Amino acid sequence: MRIAILGNGSVTRSLLPLLARDDRFAVAGIHSRSKPAAVSFEDFLDQSGADVLVELTTLNPMTGEPAISHIRAAFARNMHVVTANKGPIAHAFHELSREAIERKLDLRFESSVMDGAPVFNQFRNNLPGVQVLGITGVLNSTSKLVIEEMEKGGSFEDGLAYARKLGVAEADASYDTEGWDSATKTAALANVLMDARVTPQQVEREGITGWTPDRVQALAREGKSVRLVSRAWRSAERVMLMVQAEVLDNTDLLASGTGTSNVILFHTDRMGTFGTVSLSPGVEQTAYGVYSDLVDVLTRC
């Protein structure tokens, strides 16, 4: 299967060795703004002769663009799409899914939430007939690193610098600390797993920017910590979504795991409450999620 890759950041660099070790895949080309492989993205797609586009551009939580247009351009050329970008899923999941189905193409996005740990594919492949009634998660790594750094005596900026060094901060880190990354993930989860029709703007949202080293250290002395918690639930009429900084006991499952660790819980009808934890994932896991999606597309072709 021939793969065209859009974006040339840390995920692309971690993905290439996975693809190189699997002779079912061939990389037809890598295109990015800093290292263009053609005059335009469309020319790149046309020239690649690829079967699938791997879309790894950076997030715009307000619009999901230009990733949505990239996905549509690939569909128009009869290419499947795998993306790690949550923007399109948060803003246009149902439209893009319908277009994919009409063209008999696949759209996969496992790495858009929880860095490649199976979430979307878990429900697609393993949980027939299960209805998701609600979702609770701690999904943003950067805000957690900032809180932990402040607990250790560092500043807000020290935490951000560390998150940038690990490569987990969004290009614009205010998207992390103001809750936009979490809101986008929450909207994506709700659109896919709860059949919601929401955008990140509809998520009631509060970030961690109001927290200071003094405040988090005072909580730490009481055995408590702060986490940016995502919540989704069904009201009588629609799916409600909220992202807010919550004070949690350190014994709370949502507070467990250090560093970039994430946790997500699904509240369901037939399977009660269960979920996934991912301990200190990095870009390698995001890249693996993209790889697992590519294998999924390949085996369905």
Place this chain on the structure above:
Amino acid sequence: MRIAILGNGSVTRSLLPLLARDDRFAVAGIHSRSKPAAVSFEDFLDQSGADVLVELTTLNPMTGEPAISHIRAAFARNMHVVTANKGPIAHAFHELSREAIERKLDLRFESSVMDGAPVFNQFRNNLPGVQVLGITGVLNSTSKLVIEEMEKGGSFEDGLAYARKLGVAEADASYDTEGWDSATKTAALANVLMDARVTPQQVEREGITGWTPDRVQALAREGKSVRLVSRAWRSAERVMLMVQAEVLDNTDLLASGTGTSNVILFHTDRMGTFGTVSLSPGVEQTAYGVYSDLVDVLTRC
């Protein structure tokens, strides 16, 4: 798809409504020692005309029998098998798998560990090329309920009585408290996910029977608790397995979740460490796991 059910306990009672709501399935008969549907189990299978046997007999952690023989009897009649019994997987996974493959039949056992939360199917369906290097889990509900009861001032026996009332204790509850249930689950996980060739007897095993209300209450005052922890890892030559009562901080992920809650962590090559938590599952979730296996068998037929 016609289903023959062996065993008539709480899982069967929870499974029947799930099957009744799905017109792809028909129950051909239910056979148990207390309510036999035929003179012998073999006659029951022959008369059922079933496509798949659902094996829900009770665990014998020492041998995996008679469940192993039941599975072979079904294979001999060209029937797929879904079981919630971990004994056969802990004692004869590789032999049974080979027999199933030779006859082009499916053997599924999602509910044998973690009560139906996707574990085996997760690796089968969602994680191509991931190697499991080690496993850490808190997998036995009864021992946890006993510890919690003693923390609250009750006796060991009070805890066991509560576990029996919830329907989560093994028929012989010493299998829970002496670590046999955990050892059998650990061996099953290692056989399937780490390509081990082990039996429960090869698991270094220690139960919770040495713990008293006084001791667990003293730990609780220090913010600690006891959990029966399963561990598997690779040594230079083989897969090592251990089950032991470990003293954990209450902030430890392995100590999180109350009641029947379980947690399992996989240490892997490409996906780092991640896992599944299941909060307060009951027999409904075990029954759902069997149902999800049946859907999997159906869609592959």
